[in-house]
Amino acid sequence: MAEKSFKYVIVGGGVSAGYAAREFSKQGVQPGELAVISKEGVAPYERPALSKAYLFPEGAARLPGFHVCVGSGGERLLPEWYTQKGISLILNTEIVKADLTSKTLTSAAGETFTYKYLIIATGSTTLKLTDFGVEGANAKNILYLREIDDADQLVEAIKAKKNGTAVVVGGGYIGLELSAVLKINNFDVKMVYPEPWCMPRLFTSEIAAFYEGYYAKKGVSIIKGTVAVGFTSNDNGEVKEVKLKDGRVLEADIVVVGVGARPLTNLFKGQVEEEKGGIKTDAFFKTSVPDVYAVGDVATFPMKLYGDIRRVEHVDHSRKSAEQAVKAIFASEQGKEIEAYDYLPYFYSRSFDLSWQFYGDNVGDTVIFGDHDPSSAKPKFGSYWIKEGKVVGAFLEGGAPEENQAIAKVAKLQPLASSLDVLAKEGLEFASKI
């Protein structure tokens, strides 16, 4: 098979790849110079839509509606855009071998691609219950969500099991967003997770209590402090029951599992330095191998604001890291320098009528402010994280755009807090004054 050669290759066709392609175009990439190679069958799209509007019973989002870069208010890059720019969008193509010494990638079908510069944008994959040897976990209708094909399977299962029973395993992002959307689809929903409260990676017990109360009000049953240890299936091989560690057995027509993600670095193992589970990069997303960059979920990078190194699995960083890497490549070609990546962590989620944003670092003491009563008609509340007297993190549920901007500013500037009590009392007003 003929070898295809490009100056720049992006392996992966997700959020980072799409934002990188747009930045390549802005920087003046020439026709024929850039290829995006993706295992998926569609052009890069805004992945967050898959756990939200894609699964709505009415008015569901569908491609081409949410191709990048609409999620950040930018131009929508349709497949034709890549053609017009002379960018090769190579879809349905999984890279199964990467040789960073000979600068060669090999696809599952045996095609080879060579490059001068490589951007690794392979993202993450879901952790599977079969990986942990959970009995019966390969039954039909035990579903995961990462890519559009997974979302299509979910849509089919929701249709096939109309008004049925769903068990959602996991209390993180997928768990919370999928429980809500399944409830909106009129499923009887039970959520199961091992921790004492949902989203412990970010939420304090007080923040979690609001969401748990709100979900309960919407009819979602929450079962905490236990895990799924086995499944039974019917004669068609479809899941029928979920067995919990605490001995309970739950009926289920559909099981959705969200027990975390793993960055896809396996192609590059032993060839590139890794740290904290990701590919180690500098502030320009350059890896330990010359001309190889890594962005998005797979990159472990210096977090200038906190003086440490981290990996971030959120969409804002995937967009910004991609843009930074492309700018850095063009600058290096021109013998110029650009500023080091200075990232302010920003995470968000939406479910039911709720919408929250978080900026900064969730370390230190916390205070909660505002109306966090789940039965309120229009709850609106937030939290600050205070470390060494400074406010380093801020969370807001139900904020208006200018209020979200105000908490972002707090997290960026890290103002001093006179006392936790004052902060709790001032609430959003504290942020508006900064």
Ligand code: FDA
């Ligand atoms: P991403 O996963 O987007 O893309 C990786 C691409 O590489 C995929 O197209 C994959 O097929 C491809 N690939 C992998 N290996 C390959 C190989 N060997 N050969 C070829 N192609 C390969 N974040 C947030 O801040 N707010 C939110 O609301 C959400 N919502 C959300 C919903 C769902 C369902 C998911 C799964 C994730 C989110 N996220 C999120 C997280 C966010 O979407 C995520 O951090 C970014 O998509 C990461 O972008 P990447 O480009 O790194 O990976």
Ligand code: NAD
């Ligand atoms: P997560 O890390 O957010 O949550 C994993 C959860 O799995 C834990 O909170 C825990 O409750 C649970 N868990 C772990 N082991 C378990 C077990 N054996 N049984 C039951 N529960 C168990 O991961 P996720 O929710 O699977 O999300 C996957 C990826 O998608 C992450 O990278 C996430 O950042 C991303 N994502 C982000 C958003 C967002 O930012 N709004 C939305 C959806 C997905």
